[in-house]
Every structure is written in C-alpha cells, then in structure tokens.
Amino acid sequence: MNERIERYLDTVFHDLPSTQPLKELREEIKGNLLAQIADLQTEGYLNDEAFELAISQLGDIVAIAQSLCEEKPPQEKAQKLIAFCFAGAIMIILFGLVAASVSALVNNDKAALVFFGTNIPFLTSGCGLLGFCLYLYHQNSFERKIFLRGSIYGVSCAVLVFGLLVMAVSYCREGNLALGLAPAIPFVIPAIGVLCYLLATESHHQMTH
Amino acid sequence: MDAKVSSDLLRGHTDTIVLGILKKGDSYGYDIHKKIKEKSDGLYELKEATLYSSFRRLEQDGAISAYWGDETQGARRKYYQITQAGRALFDRNKADWNFTKKIIDQLLGDDEV
Structure with a gap:
C-alpha cells in the first residue's frame, strides 16, 4: 500500500x-x-x-x-542573496588561485609550498561559502532549519578544504607522507565525519522516496 | 437538502470549523476530516484539499502551528495545534456567525412575513 x-x-x-x-x-x-x-x-x-x-x-x-x-515573493530576496554569495565564492576561489599561481612563479624554488599556502585562506573561505550556497540552492528553502544545516555544511566543507591544504603544505615541507598527513588529520577526519552524518540524515530529513 | 452538502456557504467557514476542532486538542488532517464528518452526522463531507488549504491559511495567519508526529511505521503525521491568536480568531468568528445567523433568520423569517 x-x-x-x-x-x-x-x-x-x-x-x-x-x-x-x-x-x-x-x-x-x-x-x-x-x-x-x-x-x-x-x-x-x-x-x-x-x-x-x-x-x-x-x-x-x-x-x-x-x-x-x-509562494515565492519572500524567497526572491533570499535567492538573490544566494546568487550573490555564489558569485562571491567563485571570485574568492579564482582570486586565490591567481594569487597563489603568481606567488608560486615568483618563489619558484618552493613553488608547490607557496601555491598551497597562499591558497589556504581563499580556498577555505570560498569552498565554505560554496557549500553553504549550494545546499540552500538545492533545497530551495530558506527556513531556519535549512539555513542552519547549510551553515554546518559550509563550515565542514571549509574545515575539510583547510585540512587538505594543510596536508599539501606540510607534505611539501616535510617531503614525507606520514609527517605530511599528521597535522591535517584533526581537520580532515572530523569534517568528513560531519559531512557523512549530514548526508546520511538527509534522506530521513527529506523523507524517503 | 442533499444528503451530502458541500456548499460555498459551509466551505466559507472551514477555517472556523477547523479551529473549533483544534480547540479541543491537537490533531492531524485525516482525524480532523473524520471529526467534521462525524460531528455533522455525515452531512458535511469536505474534500481533503479544502482542509490542506485551510491549514496553510491558518498557519500563515499564526492561528495554528504545526509539528511532526513521531510515528515509526508508515509516514509521519503532521499535527496542528491552535495558538492563542487562533483561539481569539475562533471566538470572533463564532460571534460574527451568531450575529449573522440571527439577522438572516430575521430577514428570511419563518411564516408570518
């Protein structure tokens, strides 16, 4: 039935x-x-x-x-805000990539290290914002619950990206895989955990088809 | 009168009827539907769609609030609860109705017109 x-x-x-x-x-x-x-x-x-x-x-x-x-009128504003954040996130990421490439070219003895290091603030904030925007856009809802969930998505994306960049930087510096991985673990593992939790509860939260 | 009326006159009072039922306790769509049918001795059987639009309206006006039940089997049920504003709205609508009823009765008269 x-x-x-x-x-x-x-x-x-x-x-x-x-x-x-x-x-x-x-x-x-x-x-x-x-x-x-x-x-x-x-x-x-x-x-x-x-x-x-x-x-x-x-x-x-x-x-x-x-x-x-x-019943869209109150959402139109929010949709504009999302589009704005989305564009902002892309700009931050692109700016970071360009800035990092330029610095890498200037310091070409430590190019990879400089590239990843310079990217940290830009990619972290950009990806966090991107995660938040994409979730809200996907849900097409701006209720508090969705907003809160979107924020957690955003923060975990940011922490995950931060962790991955830290991993890249420390690997470039140490030249050793184990030593390179170690400092990133406290960021990457919890972020993946939170993301998995969010994704797993998503179907229940939305209801199963 | 038809056995089952679904007239505009009655439908215009759906919101108040729903508030009257929720005044007695929280309830969900099908239960409210059933109670309306029972209370009218089966004479007034509204479409469930009419109820859904009534819920949306009342919720937007702050007369009721909704929460999900914790049914473990099948689907969750959406329960509605009357708010303080909803109780006030019910009292006002009921007073309006009593007034209207009196006037209409007088105007349409019985026999000695």
Whole structure:
C-alpha cells in the first residue's frame, strides 16, 4: 500500500519542483492517506476499494501544491542573496588561485609550498561559502532549519578544504607522507565525519522516496 | 437538502470549523476530516484539499502551528495545534456567525412575513 501511495503521489507531484514545502505537503498527504486507508480497511473495505475511495476524497491536491510553488515573493530576496554569495565564492576561489599561481612563479624554488599556502585562506573561505550556497540552492528553502544545516555544511566543507591544504603544505615541507598527513588529520577526519552524518540524515530529513 | 452538502456557504467557514476542532486538542488532517464528518452526522463531507488549504491559511495567519508526529511505521503525521491568536480568531468568528445567523433568520423569517 505504501508503494502504491508513493506511485500515486509521484504522478501528482510529477511536474512540480522538489522544494521543502512541497516535500512536507507530500509527506503530510501520505500520512493522512495511510491513516484513512487503515480505517477503511477495518470497516471491511478491500485494499483496492480503500485506496480508490481515499484518493477520490482528496480533491484538487495539485492546485494546493501549485499554490505552494507560487509562494515565492519572500524567497526572491533570499535567492538573490544566494546568487550573490555564489558569485562571491567563485571570485574568492579564482582570486586565490591567481594569487597563489603568481606567488608560486615568483618563489619558484618552493613553488608547490607557496601555491598551497597562499591558497589556504581563499580556498577555505570560498569552498565554505560554496557549500553553504549550494545546499540552500538545492533545497530551495530558506527556513531556519535549512539555513542552519547549510551553515554546518559550509563550515565542514571549509574545515575539510583547510585540512587538505594543510596536508599539501606540510607534505611539501616535510617531503614525507606520514609527517605530511599528521597535522591535517584533526581537520580532515572530523569534517568528513560531519559531512557523512549530514548526508546520511538527509534522506530521513527529506523523507524517503 | 442533499444528503451530502458541500456548499460555498459551509466551505466559507472551514477555517472556523477547523479551529473549533483544534480547540479541543491537537490533531492531524485525516482525524480532523473524520471529526467534521462525524460531528455533522455525515452531512458535511469536505474534500481533503479544502482542509490542506485551510491549514496553510491558518498557519500563515499564526492561528495554528504545526509539528511532526513521531510515528515509526508508515509516514509521519503532521499535527496542528491552535495558538492563542487562533483561539481569539475562533471566538470572533463564532460571534460574527451568531450575529449573522440571527439577522438572516430575521430577514428570511419563518411564516408570518
């Protein structure tokens, strides 16, 4: 029955974007349908009849879903902000890469070390901002919960990139893989852990399809 | 009268009817749907879509707030809770309705028109 409802909801939500409010509406409808069908079954209806009857009493769900899509005005501002942050992040990263390449060319005896070192502040902040923007853009929602989650994504991306750059720098300096890896571990491992946790809870958070 | 009415007159009061049910305790969509059907002795059976749009409206106006239940089987249910503003809105709408009912009764009269 669960799958049957999912298939039905797939057709209803087929042409609609997968925004947070729509995902919640979908889950709400599903919860109510399951409760209603269970009730009808205890009244003696067979599976098929119960399903058809519950669906027939739903009414025009598509109209409600569409009206949720149109509630955009307060989000427009936020979308502009995201576009701005996104452009900012790309600029920071590009600027960092150019600056690092130039410094590397000037100090060509320690080119790799200088390249990675100069990149640290730019790539770290740029990637952090990028992670934050991409998550909000993907969710297309600007609720506090999403905002908070996006911030954690951003910070973990930044810490991860920072850790990787530290790894590169210390490897270039020590010339030894083990010594190069050591200082990066306290950054890389926790960041990967947090990212994995976020990704793993994402499906539950959004609901499973 | 038809066995099952779904008139505009009634539908115009959906928000107040929903508030009246939530005044007695938190509830979710299907349960509210069922209670409306039961309380009207099966005479008023609204489409669930009407309820969903009522929830959105009431939530935006701050008359109700929503939270997810912790059902472990099937899907989670979205519960609604009436707010202080919602109680005030219910009382106001009910007073308005009583007033309207009185006037309409008087205007349409019984027999001695």
